Amino acid sequence: MKRNTLLAVAAIASALALAGCAAEPPVVGATPSPEANSALLESQAQAIIDDTFTVLAAADKAGDASLLDSRFEGDAAAVRAVEYSVAAAVADAPPADLPSEVQGLYVSNAETWPRVLAAVSEPPTDDLTPVVYLWIQDSVEEPYTLRAWAHMVPGATLPAMAGAVDGATQLALGEQGVDPSPRAALENYVEFLRQGAGSELAPDFAPDSYSQQLFAARNTLAEAATTVGGAYVDTVQPNLANTYVLSTSDGGALVFAPLQVTSSFSVTGATLKVSDRDAPLVQGKVTDRATYTYRDFVVLSVPAPGIGQLPAVVAAEHHVVTVKAE
Amino acid sequence: MTLRTTAIIAGVIGLLMLIAGLVANDSRPDSEVLTTGTLATPVIVVGPEVMALPGLSRITVTADGAVEAHSARGVDASAWLKRQSATYVVGYQGWDNLATRTQSRVVVPSASPSPSPSPSESAAPAATSEPTEAPTAAEGDVELAADYGSADDWRASWRGLDRVSIAVDAVAPGETFVVFSADGSDLTNVQFTATRQVNDGWINPLIWIGAALAALGALAALSGLIDTRPVQARVEAWSRARAKSGAGAEARPGSRRERRLAGSAVPPSAFGEPGMDGADGPIQDDTPAGEPTKDEGGVL
Numbered sequence: 138m139k140r141n142t143l144l145a146v147a148a149i150a151s152a153l154a155l156a157g158c159a160a161e162p163p164v165v166g167a168t169p170s171p172e173a174n175s176a177l178l179e180s181q182a183q184a185i186i187d188d189t190f191t192v193l194a195a196a197d198k199a200g201d202a203s204l205l206d207s208r209f210e211g212d213a214a215a216v217r218a219v220e221y222s223v224a225a226a227v228a229d230a231p232p233a234d235l236p237s238e239v240q241g242l243y244v245s246n247a248e249t250w251p252r253v254l255a256a257v258s259e260p261p262t263d264d265l266t267p268v269v270y271l272w273i274q275d276s277v278e279e280p281y282t283l284r285a286w287a288h289m290v291p292g293a294t295l296p297a298m299a300g301a302v303d304g305a306t307q308l309a310l311g312e313q314g315v316d317p318s319p320r321a322a323l324e325n326y327v328e329f330l331r332q333g334a335g336s337e338l339a340p341d342f343a344p345d346s347y348s349q350q351l352f353a354a355r356n357t358l359a360e361a362a363t364t365v366g367g368a369y370v371d372t373v374q375p376n377l378a379n380t381y382v383l384s385t386s387d388g389g390a391l392v393f394a395p396l397q398v399t400s401s402f403s404v405t406g407a408t409l410k411v412s413d414r415d416a417p418l419v420q421g422k423v424t425d426r427a428t429y430t431y432r433d434f435v436v437l438s439v440p441a442p443g444i445g446q447l448p449a450v451v452a453a454e455h456h457v458v459t460v461k462a463e
Numbered sequence: 464m465t466l467r468t469t470a471i472i473a474g475v476i477g478l479l480m481l482i483a484g485l486v487a488n489d490s491r492p493d494s495e496v497l498t499t500g501t502l503a504t505p506v507i508v509v510g511p512e513v514m515a516l517p518g519l520s521r522i523t524v525t526a527d528g529a530v531e532a533h534s535a536r537g538v539d540a541s542a543w544l545k546r547q548s549a550t551y552v553v554g555y556q557g558w559d560n561l562a563t564r565t566q567s568r569v570v571v572p573s574a575s576p577s578p579s580p581s582p583s584e585s586a587a588p589a590a591t592s593e594p595t596e597a598p599t600a601a602e603g604d605v606e607l608a609a610d611y612g613s614a615d616d617w618r619a620s621w622r623g624l625d626r627v628s629i630a631v632d633a634v635a636p637g638e639t640f641v642v643f644s645a646d647g648s649d650l651t652n653v654q655f656t657a658t659r660q661v662n663d664g665w666i667n668p669l670i671w672i673g674a675a676l677a678a679l680g681a682l683a684a685l686s687g688l689i690d691t692r693p694v695q696a697r698v699e700a701w702s703r704a705r706a707k708s709g710a711g712a713e714a715r716p717g718s719r720r721e722r723r724l725a726g727s728a729v730p731p732s733a734f735g736e737p738g739m740d741g742a743d744g745p746i747q748d749d750t751p752a753g754e755p756t757k758d759e760g761g762v763l
Contacts, residue, residue: 168511
């Protein structure tokens with residue numbers, strides 16, 4: 138009996154010594170929610186912007202568009218390359234001044250790709266309006282690259298957007314939550330550009346200096362062509378595959394839309410003279426026909442339903458990239 | 464059972480308690496625990512649910528060469544990891560091991576660093592533990608960094624040579640922690656540092672109480688070996704002597720002893736005697752005044 142008691146006591150003591158000291162390792166529980174839902178924190182977005190302008194400064198200094206590859210793509214790379222070629226051939230035609238200081242960031246909260254990052258710069262000079270930049274990331278392996286930029290239309294106001302914590306929702310072109318849908322608004326605006334100031338679609342959009350300048354140039358060239366017995370034709374095409382939409386804070390949409398504009402001027406039996414600034418862009422030998430190709434970029438604000446505002450272009454840029462003798 | 468026997472039993476129990484306490488004290492685990500795992504992939508991933516484990520304070524990853532550590536949104540890390548061979552730490556497997564799973568991707572080795580993929584018959588998983596043949600580095604060769612793609616989606620980044628050690632608090636809650644070797648070689652080890660709760664509050668009381676009981680039992684056991692009869696005789700003699708002191712002496716005036724010797728202060732009642740109803744006059748006390756009474760109250 139006494140022996141059994143001693144054994145029991147010894148066993149209890151051993152068990153306490155071996156098993157009773159340390160708690161079991163913690164077990165994995167629920168996944169905590171991230172503090173920020175946006176695809177980029179403000180620091181990340183600023184790092185991308187800083188790197189972009191570091192790359193731009195190096196390319197500007199060398200006048201070499203190949204140095205832009207890591208942060209420029211698409212129309213932005215093409216337009217800057219044209220500006221370098223013009224600057225190299227023409228005095229007093231430097232590349233556009235693109236300010237690196239930004240006053241506003243528009244970050245997407247998308248969980249898929251492509252993803253959008255937009256920024257609004259400080260005004261480059263007192264005479265120029267701020268510049269709207271658009272970066273796109275095509276996949277997780279690819280960096281955000283600058284795809285386009287456009288100066289703001291004088292007097293325009295960008296709508297309020299979600300901050301860098303929540304991020305703005307990327308909308309599909311056919312999004313039905315806004316009226317008209319981003320796709321309908323863009324296609325109607327392009328049709329308005331095609332038809333001119335007298336279009337029945339004109340009342341659907343707030344007046345903007347981009348369309349006014351386009352119509353003014355069209356009238357001037359058409360009149361000049363008619364005067365000499367020639368012809369002038371221009372076309373406007375949206376690039377829907379590279380158009381991106383962000384939601385605004387009030388339920389509207391901000392549409393970032395590249396456009397391709399071609400202007401063809403022809404006078405039978407004549408020899409057309411291209412301006413000195415456009416001469417470096419000429420492909421072929423221009424005689425009686427010249428076709429200018431532009432890579433334009435417009436930022437179209439589609440207001441939220443029910444607030445009684447019209448869709449309006451808030452930023453736009455008109456870049457000539459080639460002059461072809463055809 | 465005598466008092467001595469009881470004390471001896473308590474002493475034995477106390478001795479066992481003391482031994483158990485000392486053994487427990489010797490094997491008392493540290494509150495800070497390091498758990499190490501071996502790695503055989505170039506990437507290690509710690510998910511946000513593991514980063515949130517209570518007590519986990521630091522993660523250290525070692526490698527032979529430059530190491531990069533990053534945090535990212537979960538969806539971004541998942542998308543990036545689809546193209547990587549990685550070890551996922553999914554929790555603890557006891558305090559000595561980490562629970563992990565490995566994801567391997569198939570890569571096609573190419574003989575030269577060409578941007579265009581060339582077909583090969585010997586495709587093999589990148590995460591294989593077998594050493595793979597690699598071009599021998601010639602003198603002057605530059606170590607090529609692995610192409611992990613864009614770093615734009617990393618929310619925070621750290622870099623180190625041969626190791627990175629990151630406080631868990633430095634990674635925002637809900638973010639995935641990713642570490643990889645800069646040159647694409649396999650990482651060496653991962654080490655989790657955690658502070659755990661040690662239930663050792665009972666060890667010191669067990670030691671002290673056990674020691675006290677053991678000492679008591681030892682005293683009881685020793686008392687059986689020592690002849691205490693002379694001491695007991697002296698004590699008994701002293702007690703008797705003290706009991707006799709004061710016998711035959713005069714009672715101190717006014718003391719209780721004097722009053723007791725003088726008899727009861729309460730006179731005995733005379734039931735059935737005349738005058739009991741109060742009509743025949745006062746009660747007569749037949750007891751002679753000044754006669755002593757017995758302790759029982761009777762007349763001597």
